[in-house]
Amino acid sequence: MSHTQNRFSSLICRVVCHLLTHFRCQVMADIPINKVEILNLGNRRQALLDKLKRFQTELEAKRAESTKLKHKFKIYAQIPDTEVNYRTRYEEQMGDGSQPISGRYLISQRASVHLQGGQALITFEEEKVASQILKIPKCSVSCERSSVDVKPRRITMDPAVKFEVILNVSRKEVNVHNIPPSMPEDRMKDRLGLSFCRPSRGGGEVERVKYDKNTGSGQITFLHPGVADGLALRGKYRLDLDSEVIVQVGPVYSYQLHRFQTFCGSPKRTVLLEDIEDKEEEEDLQDHLEIHFQKPSNYGGEIESIRYLSGGRLCGPSSVRTHCNSYICNICPHIFLYDCLIYKIIFAI
Incomplete structure (x- = not known):
């Protein structure tokens, strides 16, 4: 019985030794494979980094080229003072007073x-x-x-560039900016309407009021044309809120760009x-x-x-040379204001 146990124990030891030897050989065989995989991953990573660096260099070159082209086509203007000589009086026809003031400007x-x-x-x-x-x-x-x-x-x-700008300026509307948020929106609209209807301050009868509390801006539409011209020329207006406040006033206008040419x-x-x-x-x-x-x-x-x-x-x-061919459908007593608008549009383009 003892002899049989010894043989069985010896057999178990041989099996365990064989398994350990096989496992050690398998591990030793796997080590070079793992090193190769790691080396391949490192090479792939370096290749991707080189590719990323190359793309970043190309992107910077494209950005520099874009900046250079923008600088080339940017217009630098020194605008001279212009004197306007009115030779004849234009009698405004009935029924077209609410039409916007239209101007056509050729910029060369x-x-x-x-x-x-x-x-x-x-x-x-x-x-x-x-x-x-x-x-x-x-x-x-x-x-x-x-x-x-x-x-x-x-x-x-x-x-060099040459283009035409068609400008339309409203005679009944003005934009208002820098309105302090000192009261609720509905109440502020009422105060704006009351303040802008005072003729003693250059206002007139108000038809409609828009107000945006988030931006502190609004738009006033007058019932009769002509009031907006004078207010836009002044640029400022006094409001009666909780206290007296000075706000910025500007014209409401739209423009279209036509016949843009480069040389x-x-x-x-x-x-x-x-x-x-x-x-x-x-x-x-x-x-x-x-x-x-x-x-x-x-x-x-x-x-x-x-x-x-x-x-x-x-x-x-x-320098920039401008030629102004204005086709005005209404009397325009404040031509300087609209010249300033056209120069503002030029620099915006």
Whole structure:
């Protein structure tokens, strides 16, 4: 009996040892596979990171290009003061007083080029002269005690735009802003109606009142046309709420954009001169440039205009030239107000 137990115990030990050995071999065989999988996952992760970085770089480049294009097409305007001379009196016809004031504006931007320090622009009277100069890689211009080498280049103009704006301004409605939320909405509407119906303050009989407590703004519609013109021109109005309050008043208007066109090109009679060293005063060097490029022996010709900037200087931004063709269906005593509106619309576009 004891011998049988010993044999059985020995058999169990051999089986257990065999199982342990098999399990150890299986584990050792699985370790390289796990390392390979981990290595593959790491490579895939790095590839995805590289791809993400490449896409981020492309996105930044696209954003920079978009910003550059927006800057190119943005209009910089210096609006001059305009004097209006009324020669005839227009008698307003009965029945059309409630019609809005309509204006048609043609906006034309001058094509321009930013002239930097050490550059000059020369416009010749003939295209063939400019074409001859552009074929020369470098020109040596003689001065009093030395010479200056300049490089002729063709000009690429900045994009310019031209468009038409049709503006309609209400003669019966005004917008009101900066209304303090000092009372309930219904009560505030009543106060607005009472305040704007006072002729002593420039108001008139009120037909309808709109009020938005969340934005602190409203809209007043008068019964008769003409009241809104004067209030919009003043820009401010005094309200009687819990205390006296000054609010902002503006016109109610709409506009439409028509015939939008863009232009981009290169002038055929104008040449850009680059890399001009400041060896003399600006005016003297400009005279030497003009003399040099007027001589037929230098392939030049008659010059219409020339402009040179010494190093370190920069020509200002292009200006905007506006032409206003207004077809007014009603008498418009406050033309300046509507000119301001059209300039506001230009910058919004």
